Amino acid sequence: MRRVAKLSAACIATAALALTATACGSTSSDNSSSPSSSGGSGKGIKIGLAYDVGGRGDRSFNDSAARGADKAEKEFGGSIKELTAKTSDTEADREQRLTDLADAGYNPIVAVGFSYATSVDKVAAKYPKVSFGLIDSVATAKNVDSITFTEEQGSYLAGVAAALKTKKNHVGFIGGVDTPLIKKFAAGYVQGVKDTNAKAKVDVQYLTHGSDLSGFSSPDKGKEAASGMLDNGADVIYTAAGSSGNGAIEAVHGVKGAWAIGVDSDQYNIPGLAAYKTSILTSMVKNVDVGVYDFIKSVHDGKPLTGNQIYSLAKGGVGLATSGGYIDDIKSQLDAAKKKIVDGTVKVKTS
């Protein structure tokens, strides 16, 4: 056995060396010289989408990006190719995803989620003629359109609404994971509450921490956290926690007079939440679809956007949904707050 082990070790070692030595063979992009083989109908615009974990169908962030791409596809014709991230992804996987899309002739390519920041820079440098879009982060390469949102401004308005609607002077915020992005939501919300009602108490809680991203996809954790806050006396709860928010809304629905504030999409109109919609005060919508659509349109028009496009409250990138009509009675105060942010008299903190 020992001899066998030695022999095979030697074989493997030489094979491995030979493999590295011959790595100068053709690359996969040379092999796939016919980009049309996997593309769509060939006509129109070929949109490549690289989603964050969850992908199309997450009812929230990725879906919003998908809506923008769908709209563009319908208008300009063409095809969409979608790839989705895994939790075990490394830089190499993200680069591969973007490279595959670029190799196959997709242009523009939209990278959905901040984890693509570095890989977009690298791949964009390799494909200078392809336009890349990056959501929620800022890249440096010239052919990249960085699409970011001022979540703190929309959340500020959510805070104003919560402060005006609370009867117990006590509101809550539930964040999925304590990432810098979610902290922007929290910071804006707390400031909005305090500016409107200095006496109101705000509970802030994150479901999970650090690299444990389960807080974005655990309705049970959301429900538990919301129940805790309600027991503690809060009566308006804003949740920015992906699908965990569904659990929080369910918990709020169980308490009379309590309100939930949704996030990303207009959650009043989401069929899965129809049973609880009478408890959804409003939603802080983040119009990722608008950013994606604008970017694809600019490429279609031959003038690709580049640099950092900031979708602010002023530009309608973020805002409060009015479905249900529950915030109609405080519209004037909300409009006043919005005006102050837009004209710069109120600066909303991001952390």
Place this chain on the structure above:
Amino acid sequence: MKKLTQRIDKERLLLGIAAPLLAIVAAIVVTTLVILATGKNPGAAFSDMLTYGTASDSQVYILNKATTYYLAGVAVAIGFRMNLFNIGVDGQYRIAAFFAAVLGGALTTPGWLSIILIILCAMATGAVWAGIAGVLKVTRGVSEVISTIMLNAIATAIIAYLLQPGKLAELQSGGTVVSTKPLAKDAYFFQIDTGAAGELWGFIFIAVAVGVAYWFVLGRTRFGFDLRTVGQSESAAAASGVSVKKMIATSMLISGAIAGLIGMPTLLNDSHQFSNDFPTGIGFTGIAIALLGRNNPIGIALGALLWGFLERTTNHLEFQGYDKEILGVIQGVIVLCVVIAYEVVRRYGLKRQQQRVGAELAAQAAAPTQKQEVA
């Protein structure tokens, strides 16, 4: 007599190869069925995997991935040989990579010295983290499975607490990524430029060295013998004068130190900083790879390469319109098949051995009686 050992060796070798082969064939069959069930053509999928997976840039990707996975496999295997189930490799490598990155960002020493210090820091952190479980097991009899799972959660929490702007990390432009201070340029590990195919991480040589050391220490030293003995039977080992407690603590420390290396290829060759998107879950991949490789240094290497190949090619399968979940299915099926196939082959081997021994005994018993009759 010489002929006989050769024959047995051949048979053992055959059985040894039969198990993984059986597993891979079974995995291919199951995967084919799954792809058929989704209404796609499995033949095209396999041929795409072959052509795409053997392209030069895929080779570089696979070798880079395998470097990380190999270290993970070895870290787990050290525990396995000792009959210790170190589930905590995951937490150990993450916390080790984090503190190594913090140290690396703060260092102003010459590059070569920084690299050595970073690697040593990672190994020490990993060893300490695993050592906690080792000490608990030795002094209080706490199952290492339970304590390492808990330590994984604690590691996550500690990193989450310290990886904050103003503590040990900084916020990057765009306001969405927090990371430790990046390493100085001269503290990057060397890599081999293969042109269009990308860069091969130099850390692969460290991984190979770890493999050789693992093989040597376990197979060629007194310590390795003691370790394997304890793994096979604690009471027998104790009876022959091995301090079981000391062996448990030491092997946990070594397993943790190797676990500390897992994050190093990524840190020193790729990301150069620890950010909130540092890859997670590699410790669990290591368990699968150690199982696949039967704790054998070469087996683990093959398992790691296979894993890298599967990830590379199934990423591309998704691009070709196959469902992205196929990767999870293939990986799960392979691990299951390997475990089952080894058991089947082991039982078959045992049966063969019994038959052979039985036949030999019968022959021996028959021989003298014949002689007596003659006499």
